[in-house]
Amino acid sequence: MMPAHLKAVASIERAAYNYPWSQAVFRDCLLAGYHCVVVEVGGVVTGYGIISIAAGEAHVLNLCVHPASQQLGYGRMLLNALLARCEVSDAERVYLEVRPSNAAALALYESAGFTRIGIRPAYYQAPHGREDAVVLAVTLRASR
Numbered sequence: 001m002m003p004a005h006l007k008a009v010a011s012i013e014r015a016a017y018n019y020p021w022s023q024a025v026f027r028d029c030l031l032a033g034y035h036c037v038v039v040e041v042g043g044v045v046t047g048y049g050i051i052s053i054a055a056g057e058a059h060v061l062n063l064c065v066h067p068a069s070q071q072l073g074y075g076r077m078l079l080n081a082l083l084a085r086c087e088v089s090d091a092e093r094v095y096l097e098v099r100p101s102n103a104a105a106l107a108l109y110e111s112a113g114f115t116r117i118g119i120r121p122a123y124y125q126a127p128h129g130r131e132d133a134v135v136l137a138v139t140l141r142a143s144r
């Protein structure tokens with residue numbers, strides 16, 4: 001992901017999430033040095049993933065595919081790209097949070113070897129109050 005991609009990334013974010021990150025948050029991710037990747041199809045940004053890696057641990061911060069291009073394999077491609085960055089950076093343990101209602105994301109992560117390790121209560125905004133997060137993790141070397 002480069003600064004030139006930010007407008008398209010923020011547009012996908014708004015199309016895919018009820019509570020989207022602003023374009024400024026994505027810019028801050030680039031400035032912070034997080035590993036930020038996009039998938040382009042025919043030169044059009046179609047999805048993106050962001051992971052922070054430090055001290056042998058990684059945290060998937062965002063993974064998103066445009067609603068019109070979901071279920072075509074791009075989400076798994078992006079997740080694999082993020083996990084490959086972990087291997088290059090010697091991060092062995094990878095964490096992420098997901099809404100328990102997000103069946104598609106849970107199926108993707110669990111099929112990639114992530115397991116549920118806990119709950120963060122009232123983590124996400126929701127239409128009526130807050131929604132918990134499921135915390136998932138994978139140990140890369142043990143899972144391969």
Ligand SMILES: CC(C)(COP(=O)(O)OP(=O)(O)OC[C@H]1O[C@@H](n2cnc3c(N)ncnc32)[C@H](O)[C@@H]1OP(=O)(O)O)[C@@H](O)C(=O)NCCC(=O)NCCS
Binds near residue numbers: 069073074104108109
């Ligand atoms: C989660 C998300 C990134 C998956 O991306 P995608 O490109 O649609 O996923 P893929 O086509 O690569 O599918 C990979 C796996 O995800 C699971 N999956 C994807 N869509 C699914 C759906 N609608 N229902 C159930 N499982 C689904 C399947 O396990 C699938 O593997 P399979 O094709 O072998 O069955 C996508 O749904 C998305 O962007 N959602 C909105 C943003 C979001 O919620 N991100 C996750 C935040 S934690």
